[in-house]
Every structure is written in structure tokens, then in C-alpha cells.
Amino acid sequence: MIxxxxxxxxxxxxxxxxxIGLYIVISKKSLLKKIVGLAxxxxxxxxxxxxxxxxxxxxxxxxxxxxxxIYSNPLPHVLILTAIVVGVATTALGLALTVRINKAYGTxxxxxxxxxxxxxxxxxxLEDKK
Amino acid sequence: xxxxxxxxxxxxxVITPLMFSLIVAVLNNNRxxxxxxxxxxxxxxxxxxxxxxxxxxxxxxxxYLGNWPPPLGIEYVIDRISIIPIxxxxxxxxxxxxxxxxxxTLEIDEKLVSKTYSLWLLTIxxxxxxxxxxxxxxxxxxxEISSLSAVALVALGSKVDRKALxxxxxxxxxxxxxxxxxxxxxxxxxxxxxxxxxxxxxxxxPALGLNKSVIVAFTFMMLGIMVKAxxxxxxxxxxxxxxxxxxxxxxxxxxxxxxxxxxxxxxxxYTIFGSSYEIYSFESLRYILLYxxxxxxxxxxxxxxxxxxxxxxxxxxSVAQIGYxxxxxxxxxxxxxxxxxxxxxNHALIKAGLFMSIVAMGYYTLKRIDVxxxxxxxxxxxxxFFSFVICALSLAGxxxxxxxxxxxxxxxxxxxxxxxxLPFLILVSSxxxxxxxxxxxxxxxxxxxxxxxxxxxxLPEIYLPLLVIAFLNIYFGVDASLIIDNSFxxxxxxxxxxx
Numbered sequence: 001m002i003x004x005x006x007x008x009x010x011x012x013x014x015x016x017x018x019x020i021g022l023y024i025v026i027s028k029k030s031l032l033k034k035i036v037g038l039a040x041x042x043x044x045x046x047x048x049x050x051x052x053x054x055x056x057x058x059x060x061x062x063x064x065x066x067x068x069x070i071y072s073n074p075l076p077h078v079l080i081l082t083a084i085v086v087g088v089a090t091t092a093l094g095l096a097l098t099v100r101i102n103k104a105y106g107t108x109x110x111x112x113x114x115x116x117x118x119x120x121x122x123x124x125x126l127e128d129k130k
Numbered sequence: 131x132x133x134x135x136x137x138x139x140x141x142x143x144v145i146t147p148l149m150f151s152l153i154v155a156v157l158n159n160n161r162x163x164x165x166x167x168x169x170x171x172x173x174x175x176x177x178x179x180x181x182x183x184x185x186x187x188x189x190x191x192x193x194y195l196g197n198w199p200p201p202l203g204i205e206y207v208i209d210r211i212s213i214i215p216i217x218x219x220x221x222x223x224x225x226x227x228x229x230x231x232x233x234x235t236l237e238i239d240e241k242l243v244s245k246t247y248s249l250w251l252l253t254i255x256x257x258x259x260x261x262x263x264x265x266x267x268x269x270x271x272x273x274e275i276s277s278l279s280a281v282a283l284v285a286l287g288s289k290v291d292r293k294a295l296x297x298x299x300x301x302x303x304x305x306x307x308x309x310x311x312x313x314x315x316x317x318x319x320x321x322x323x324x325x326x327x328x329x330x331x332x333x334x335x336p337a338l339g340l341n342k343s344v345i346v347a348f349t350f351m352m353l354g355i356m357v358k359a360x361x362x363x364x365x366x367x368x369x370x371x372x373x374x375x376x377x378x379x380x381x382x383x384x385x386x387x388x389x390x391x392x393x394x395x396x397x398x399x400y401t402i403f404g405s406s407y408e409i410y411s412f413e414s415l416r417y418i419l420l421y422x423x424x425x426x427x428x429x430x431x432x433x434x435x436x437x438x439x440x441x442x443x444x445x446x447x448s449v450a451q452i453g454y455x456x457x458x459x460x461x462x463x464x465x466x467x468x469x470x471x472x473x474x475x476n477h478a479l480i481k482a483g484l485f486m487s488i489v490a491m492g493y494y495t496l497k498r499i500d501v502x503x504x505x506x507x508x509x510x511x512x513x514x515f516f517s518f519v520i521c522a523l524s525l526a527g528x529x530x531x532x533x534x535x536x537x538x539x540x541x542x543x544x545x546x547x548x549x550x551x552l553p554f555l556i557l558v559s560s561x562x563x564x565x566x567x568x569x570x571x572x573x574x575x576x577x578x579x580x581x582x583x584x585x586x587x588x589l590p591e592i593y594l595p596l597l598v599i600a601f602l603n604i605y606f607g608v609d610a611s612l613i614i615d616n617s618f619x620x621x622x623x624x625x626x627x628x629x
Contacts, residue, residue, distance in 0.1 A: 034303055042310055052321045079267050086274045090306045093278055097285055097299045104292040
């Protein structure tokens with residue numbers, strides 16, 4: 001029982017972070033918080049990859065005098081470097097859009113944005129009727 | 131020089147738009163930026179045509195990036211299957227770039243136009259890269275290159291309508307969640323097989339049998355790509371993104387981006403999981419995608435019937451058409467896949483033509499095109515209207531247009547594997563689509579007021595690309611052998627790989 005929880009500790013953290021991130025993306029109304037949630041969600045995936053690659057007691061894959069040295073698989077780390085860059089680009093673009101939305105609507109709350117769109121739609125409708 | 135180009139064609143089609151996007155980004159002159167982008171997409175098109183000839187007698191070109199052999203290095207594969215979406219992207223890319231200039235100068239801040247072309251070329255590069263790569267993780271990188279630049283392009287529509295920002299934001303969030311799902315799947319697969327190369331994965335997966343990690347990986351990968359492909363009910367981002375994007379962006383995205391994602395669904399189901407097809411792909415296709423596709427056919431069509439904004443209407447109809455394409459794939463027969471490849475090509479032609487003629491009308495009248503403002507426009511803009519009618523009838527599937535060919539093969543494939551009920555549903559949804567098509571044509575042509583209004587002068591740089599698309603719609607409707615033959619070759623190649 002203890003082994004099931006602490007033996008795969010990293011995977012539990014990945015799982016918890018993933019759920020927190022996804023929950024924030026789905027449930028929060030603030031556009032800014034959604035981006036934070038997305039970043040947490042992506043980070044959990046980074047951790048998942050790195051956990052695959054890590055071997056307990058293994059070192060970095062550098063050639064040493066000891067040929068029997070245990071080393072970790074470097075590929076997941078490299079993949080995650082790429083994924084981190086992609087994640088940064090996503091966050092940056094999301095934040096830039098949030099700034100622009102704030103300028104255009106005066107709010108970053110999802111409900112207020114749709115309400116403001118609805119008001120605009122009705123005003124246009126009334127204008128057309130005249 | 132020539133052998134060097136021939137040898138490196140698979141990478142050249144990706145690198146050309148990518149490098150030109152960097153050049154274009156630093157240009158200050160908008161006209162020059164457009165000329166460079168046109169040149170880049172023209173070059174890509176030339177390379178693609180050369181590649182077509184190469185593939186037609188080699189049938190499978192494998193390119194090692196940096197001469198690192200797979201599974202260690204990244205491999206690009208061009209075969210009879212991937213050449214079809216590459217051709218779609220480069221042809222539509224060229225036509226849309228030729229078409230784009232007037233719209234970008236009108237709809238986007240003058241300072242941003244050259245940057246827009248940079249994003250535009252980046253999107254094309256990302257889409258072509260997605261198709262060519264045979265490395266599961268490299269695919270994710272291209273997925274993000276194409277979708278992030280597409281998001282930025284969609285959001286650039288904010289000068290005309292601020293809703294474009296929200297549409298872009300939603301596209302970004304959903305797209306990023308989808309792409310991250312895909313990465314989780316790839317990570318799990320890498321964890322159990324230790325490889326990322328698609329061919330290598332296909333060899334190693336059967337040895338694992340019915341493995342829990344592989345099931346989860348398959349589910350995550352499929353779900354992630356289904357978001358990108360806008361398969362019902364994961365299509366929420368699509369109507370607004372297409373409707374509020376700058377006009378040329380709607381054309382490019384509607385004609386290419388979802389098609390490429392559908393191609394990736396095919397690759398995942400039939401190439402990566404093709405070797406253990408019976409265990410993973412078959413059930414997901416036959417029991418999930420098939421019914422989602424049927425729902426998409428009806429949901430998209432019904433939403434389109436009640437929609438007033440014409441660009442949004444076309445986007446809803448795209449959802450329905452994606453349903454048809456996915457239906458063909460999910461039948462999991464050679465004829466089914468061939469029919470969906472046929473519809474993949476035809477729908478790209480149809481939707482590009484429809485979006486181009488509608489946004490051209492918006493350009494001439496400087497109004498947002500909805501069901502009321504189009505009244506009588508057909509008489510004012512005869513050439514644009516003519517192309518619109520051809521593409522619209524093609525969408526409905528009238529004989530002598532490409533739409534008819536794809537419906538014919540789809541119905542045949544559906545009848546062979548499911549009996550009479552599925553062709554019946556396809557016909558019903560096609561008939562329903564006539565309602566919104568007729569609503570548009572009627573609005574454009576029959577209007578009493580319009581008889582007094584003078585004709586608007588149509589610009590050749592707008593109607594020439596449009597006429598090319600309309601001509602292709604008719605040409606492939608009369609003589610579809612090129613499309614049909616290649617689609618069947620592709621589907622046979624896919625089906626021969628599965629076990």
C-alpha cells in the first residue's frame with residue numbers, strides 16, 4: 001500500500017498537477033487564470049517525460065572511465081526542452097491576446113465578454129430595425 | 131544543382147516557406163512582402179510538383195534529417211499517401227496567397243501586413259511539415275508551429291471585429307490542450323517502446339499485446355488530434371475562428387488546416403497502430419468515430435441552416451463536411467478511405483472557392499456579409515456570383531461537379547460495409563444542406579431592389595484565383611480520374627500496411 005503511493009511518487013504528482021491544470025482551464029472564468037492552468041497542465045506533462053527518462057542512481061550520459069556507469073536516457077530531457085519552448089510560446093501568445101482582449105472589452109472575465117458581445121449584437125439589431 | 135534539389139526535395143518544401151517567413155518579417159514594404167510570399171509559395175508548389183514526379187516512380191521517399199538514420203534521427207517520408215495533402219496545401223496556399231493582398235491591406239493595420247505574411251508562410255510551413263514528418267514528436271512541434279501562427283492570424287481580424295480576439299483565444303486554449311494530450315500519448319508510447327519513429331513504433335507495438343499504457347496512449351493521441359481536426363463534438367473553436375479571422379486566413383484555414391489533422395488521424399490509426407490494427411484502431415474507428423461522424427453531418431448542417439452570418443454558416447458546413455470525411459475513414463475499408471481522400475481534395479477546392487467568393491463580396495461592399503446584406507449582390511457581381519454558384523452546387527453534390535464524385539464514392543463505400551441505412555443518412559444530410567445553399571443563392575440573385583443598382587467593377591486579382599478554383603471544381607467533376615486513381619492508390623497503400 002505504502003509502496004503504491006510512495007514508490008510511484010512522481011506519477012502521483014504528475015497526475016495531481018495535470019488534474020489541477022485541466023480543472024483550472026475548464027472551470028475558471030478569468031482568461032488569465034486559464035493560461036496559468038494551461039501552463040500547469042503542460043508542466044505536468046514535462047514532469048511525466050522526465051520521470052520516464054530518469055533511472056535511480058543514474059548520472060548524466062557522459063563518457064567516464066567507469067564503463068559500467070548507469071546513466072539516464074537523455075532523449076526525454078531533450079524532447080522536453082523543445083516542449084518547454086513551445087509552452088513558453090503558447091503562454092506568451094495567450095497573454096498577448098489577453099492584453100488585447102482587455103483593451104478591446106475592458107475586462108478579462110469570460111461571462112462579461114460574452115455579455116458585452118450580446119449587448120453589441122442587440123444594439124446593432126435595434127439599429128437595423130430603425 | 132538539379133540532383134541536389136531532387137535529393138533534398140522532402141525538406142525543401144518545408145524549409146522554403148519557413149525561411150521566407152523570416153525574410154518577409156523584416157520587410158517594411160507591404161507590396162514587396164506579398165511578392166516574396168507569392169514567390170515562396172510558388173517555389174513550394176514547384177518543389178511539390180517535382181516531388182509528385184519523384185514519388186510516382188519511386189513510390190516511397192525516405193529522407194534522413196542531417197543524415198541520421200532512423201530510429202535515432204528524424205525521418206521525413208513522402209509516399210503516395212502523404213503527397214495528396216501536400217498537394218492540397220501547396221496548391222491552395224499559392225492560390226490563397228495570390229488572392230490575399232487586397233484583403234490584408236484593407237483589413238489589417240498597415241504596419242502589421244508584412245508580419246502577417248510572415249505568420250502566413252509559417253502556417254503553410256507548419257502544415258506541410260506535419261504531413262511530411264514520420265517522427266511522432268516532430269509532428270507535435272509542427273502541430274504547434276502551424277496552430278500558434280494560425281491563432282495569431284485569426285486574432286489579427288480584430289481591426290474589423292473585436293470578437294476575433296476571443297475566437298483566437300479559444301482556438302489557442304483548445305488547441306494547446308489538444309496538442310498537450312497528443313504529447314502525453316507520445317510520451318507513454320515512448321515509455322513502453324523506446325522509439326518515436328512511426329515505422330519503428332508500428333514494428334514494436336504488436337509485441338506488447340494488449341497493453342494498458344498503449345491503450346491510454348492511443349486514446350490521448352486520437353483525442354488530441356480530434357480537437358485539431360474539429361471532429362464533432364470537439365469543433366467548438368472552429369466556427370468563430372473561421373468567421374472572425376481576416377478573409378484570406380479563413381480561406382487558407384478552411385481549406386487546409388483541418389484536412390491535415392484528418393490526415394494525421396489516418397496516420398495514427400493506419401500507420402502507427404496499423405500493425406496491431408485489430409486491437410486498437412478498428413474498434414475506435416467503427417464504434418466511436420463512425421457515430422461521431424454521423425452526428426457531425428447532421429449537427430453541422432442544422433447549425434448552418436439557422437445561421438445568419440454567411441462566413442459562420444460556411445464554417446458550420448465545414449463541420450458537417452469533416453463529418454463526411456471522417457465517416458469514410460471510419461468505415462475502415464479500402465473504398466471508404468479512398469472516398470474520404472477524394473472528399474479531402476474536393477472539399478478543399480469547394481470550401482476555398484466558397485470562402486473566397488463570400489469574402490470577395492465583403493471586400494467590394496465593405497460590409498459584413500450576412501443573409502440580409504447579400505440581397506441582390508449576385509447581379510452586381512456576376513463573376514464572383516458565378517464562381518460561388520459553381521462551388522455551392524458542388525457542395526450540395528450536383529452531377530458534373532467534384533462534390534458529386536465524392537458523394538458517389540462515399541455512398542458506395544457506406545453501402546458496401548453498412549447496408550442501406552448509412553447511405554440513406556448521407557443522402558438526407560446532403561438534402562438538408564441544399565436548404566442553406568439555396569437560401570444563399572436565392573438571397574444573392576432574387577431581390578427586387580437590386581435591379582436598380584449598378585454593377586460593381588470586379589478586380590482581376592480577386593476574380594482570377596476564384597475562377598481557377600471554380601474551373602478546378604468543374605474540371606475534376608467531369609474528369610475525376612486523377613483524384614480517384616491517386617486516392618485508391620493511397621488507400622490501398624494504407625490498407626496493405628495493416629494486420
